Amino acid sequence: MTLAVAELYVFILAGFVGYQVITRVPPLLHTPLMSATNMISAISLVGSIVVAGSDRGTLSTVLGTVAVTCATINFVGGYIITDRMLKMFAGGKKS
Template sequence: MDSTWAALYIFLLAAFTGYEVISRVPVILHTPLMSGSNFIHGIVVVGAMVVLGHAETPLEQAIGFFGVILGAANAAGGYAVTERMLEMFERKPKGGQ
């Protein structure tokens, strides 16, 4: 039971820390920051999958599953935003095409 509380404590601490760090980033830097950290989201997903594989109690499994879902959504969103950002810098052919 102690490991469950430790896992929950770490999860809540990470969520709070992440919120505090991101909320202090200026709005103009959010897109470059997200596109530059897509590899970190992938590592988060792999780490959450490893933790989920070692989960023993239903609460640990739920927290691990939630971590995998959030990490995957974050990674997919980061790649989508990066793609949209890169499309803004494509040169349009001259001649109205």
């Protein structure tokens, strides 16, 4: 099995898992779901950190640093705002 095929397997299986999990998320939590996936999308840091730090020339360093900044904004801001929302729901039975 070539690497590309293995990657395709991972992609399709992860998509399948995602579909199965996300169909079970109630509409009540669809906004937090969206901000949560936004937070998770900050995983692009694993790519941008390497680009910013591997000294491949000025252009790469600049692009990498901006990318690290953008992804970190999504991680920090996304986590805080998702938690703010979920805190409101966590209370549950209150009038």
